[in-house]
Amino acid sequence: MIRANPDLFELEVLTAQNNADLLIEQAIAYQPNAVVIVNDEKYAQVKKELESFGIKVYAGSSALSSVVQMDVIDLVVTGLVGYAGLHPTLKAIEAGKAIALANKETLVVAGELITQLAKEKGVNIYPVDSEHSAIFQCMVGEFHNPIEKIILTASGGPFRGKKRNELERVTPAQALKHPNWNMGSKITIDSATLMNKGLEVIEAKWLFGLHADQVEVIIHPQSIIHSLVQFEDGSIKAQLGLPDMRLPIQFAMTYPDRIKTDFPRFNFADYPSLTFERPDTETFRNLALAFAALAKGGNMPCILNAANEVAVSEFLNERIGFLEMSEVVERCMEKIDYIGDPQFDDYVETDRITRIKALEFIK
Numbered sequence: 001m002i003r004a005n006p007d008l009f010e011l012e013v014l015t016a017q018n019n020a021d022l023l024i025e026q027a028i029a030y031q032p033n034a035v036v037i038v039n040d041e042k043y044a045q046v047k048k049e050l051e052s053f054g055i056k057v058y059a060g061s062s063a064l065s066s067v068v069q070m071d072v073i074d075l076v077v078t079g080l081v082g083y084a085g086l087h088p089t090l091k092a093i094e095a096g097k098a099i100a101l102a103n104k105e106t107l108v109v110a111g112e113l114i115t116q117l118a119k120e121k122g123v124n125i126y127p128v129d130s131e132h133s134a135i136f137q138c139m140v141g142e143f144h145n146p147i148e149k150i151i152l153t154a155s156g157g158p159f160r161g162k163k164r165n166e167l168e169r170v171t172p173a174q175a176l177k178h179p180n181w182n183m184g185s186k187i188t189i190d191s192a193t194l195m196n197k198g199l200e201v202i203e204a205k206w207l208f209g210l211h212a213d214q215v216e217v218i219i220h221p222q223s224i225i226h227s228l229v230q231f232e233d234g235s236i237k238a239q240l241g242l243p244d245m246r247l248p249i250q251f252a253m254t255y256p257d258r259i260k261t262d263f264p265r266f267n268f269a270d271y272p273s274l275t276f277e278r279p280d281t282e283t284f285r286n287l288a289l290a291f292a293a294l295a296k297g298g299n300m301p302c303i304l305n306a307a308n309e310v311a312v313s314e315f316l317n318e319r320i321g322f323l324e325m326s327e328v329v330e331r332c333m334e335k336i337d338y339i340g341d342p343q344f345d346d347y348v349e350t351d352r353i354t355r356i357k358a359l360e361f362i363k
């Protein structure tokens, strides 16, 4: 996006968890002020490569939380995976930076805390997640009109239509083959289990200030309608397009403007039927668990998220089966202490304990 619109943006900081090679390549191409490599074992390599360009190099996760507060930054794009996004996002909001949020887990874990702080600081959180971007795009010009409900679309993932007995033995490689979207491994597994949609339900609640019963999920295998809003007069607005993450990323960064692109265009004649189905929450139990966590509130979504992060990682390492992922999440939701009104430290502790317990349950 920045490559296509070099006059619109100045890149100040780039960060990466582990991928030092790509970080170095992009830093040389875009010449930011500074980079952060979270894995400090890679610090020496990054430092050596970027020293001659005058680019500052920092390491470790605490560096993430400080660079987001730099004066020159207007907008922080948070694309971290999972719970790790929470602290840097919180720090960026504290420093008054606008957020383009690609890290849904931040709102899942601590939606109340984050949205409250953003309100206090007058900070806008722009959704990057395609469904939430769709809703946001439908809301332009309608912000004063109450939402009756929103309908999040889900592709259904690679196992749509399958039953439990067919899913017992599916492998990580099968689960990683997403029909429509090309994404990282955590979110692709979450899409296969429908946990991704569950996390998005919770994310939507916080982004748009809704109640749990105002969020619906519908399976739409073609992934052309990215989501819908129903207003109080019964009218429904939808946002459509080919599945391409560049569009929601760009809209989060250029709102309220739309910038000309050369992305492939959607043609109705190529899609004579757009179809819809109810989600099968008997088979894909994670979606039901996420709705339950949202209804319960407090630290329950944090428990759900941490247990799921462990479960996905254990599944990817072939230590548990596909269906066991939901079992781990449910067990943690039942067994871990519930806190109705958690503060930041409670989230940190809930996340820590849940990860330990989830691994114990797996053994």
Ligand code: MG
Binding pocket: 129, 130, 131, 200
């Ligand atoms: Mg999404």
